[in-house]
Amino acid sequence: MSPQTADIVVLGLGAMGSAALFQLAARGADVLGIDQFHPPHEFGSSHGETRVTRLGVAEGTTLAPLVKRSHEIWKELEGRTGESLFGQVGFLAISSEPSQPGAADYVERTLAVARRSGTRHELIAPEEARRRYPWLNVANGDRVYFEPEGGYLRPERCVAAQLRLAAAAGARLVLDTRVEAIVPHAGHVEIRTGKGRILAGRVVVSAGAWAGRLLGPQVSGLLRPTREILHWYALEPSAPAGWGEAPVYIWSYGHGVEEGFYGFPAFDGAVKLAHGEKTRSVDPDAFDRSSEEEESRDFYARSIAGRLKGLRVDQSRRKTCLYTVSPDNGFIIDQWPQCERVLVVSPCSGHGFKHSAAIGEAVSQRLLDGASRIDLAAFGLARFGHAPLPGVAA
Secondary structure (H helix, E strand, O other), X not given: OOOEEEEEEEEOXXXXXXXXXXXXXXXXXXXXXXXXXXXXXXXXXXXXXXEEEOOOOOOOHHHHHHHHHXXXXXXHHHHHHOOOOEXXXXXEEEXXXXXXXXXXXXXXXXXXXXXXXXXXXXXXXXXXXXHHOXXXXXXXXXXXEEEOOOEEEOHHXXXXXXXXXXXXXXXXXXXXXXXXXXXXXXXXXXXXXXXXXXXXXXXXXXXXXXXXXXXXXXXXXXOEEEEEEEEEEEEOOOOOOOHHHOOEEEEEOOOOOOOEXXXXXXXXXXXXXXXXXXXXXXXXXXXXXXOOHHHHHHHHHHHXXXXXXXXXXXXXXXXXXXXXXXXXXXXXXXEEOOEEEEEEEOOOOOOOHHHHHHHHHHHHHHHHHOOOOOOOHHHOHHHHOOOOOOOOOO
16 A cells, blocks of 8 residues: 655644644645544643643743744634633732742742733732632732733643644544654655554654654653643532632742642632642553542642632542653754654643644744744754754754
């Protein structure tokens, strides 16, 4: 049987892959998308009902243009599909961190980005925060930042909407198909799957936790899949008012790995909370996806008790999620060292979904126009000591 061919193949159709496929197809590219599952699904990183988005990204100013453009794209997609993808309910950053010489706390880092990017925001006194949000138990010494343009994204709906639009624009989908190898040739790239071969002019590898096994030791050594847990706690009958209209929030109360959490408004009588500890490394093909009630009890006792009001620790549910973490907790968007025809667009270190719509657009511009309008240089492999390919722009 003759292999399928495409000018561009997008490998992995989660947050980054679905966005890239949609943007490429919308511009008329001959593009094919492959996924080993049937997205949207619960086996990778792009699930769990909600994801935080905010313009004041404490991870750094290089990310601010991506999340700003992503907000515009999510709203455009809502207009095209009629789907509710982006709940713009506002964002709270809360810091109870002990001071350290020369170290800015979470609110200070968020403020720095907000000020440089011109993001609307306000600092709220703790007593005012308690008045506005009766479910929030901030102490008098805590710092509270509010950003009205933040909110939550619905990851499964975002992925599904972009895949539908991509298919409507002519993209081909090859689902439930596992890629076994990416083999560079002089004039094309061969993708070997369990169902045959696909020949591509160029390839986007957005395979998340599975990218490492396809990209060889130069890249796989930089990628560490980790098991994370998402928790949902039922509301008490006497829970304070306002949970259903709450903004999203990130609360940092220390400088250690586990000393913080993020959460969402109440939906259907339950509140989702989590923290990206990034400590439990796993094989994405062979780890225990189950979770125990004790994990929710431990997380509540360690992180939530005394800070949020009205949650029932005895009524909880959980889902497992995969992060793929780089050494500096940043993104990797760059040519594969083994082949300039392959673009690595995947490891997001647990904070990528909010940026994914704009990254998909930037990928399409890079492949079709030669450069992206938003500078992606900060996400290159050179920062880890990898030299760019000869003749390839960083």
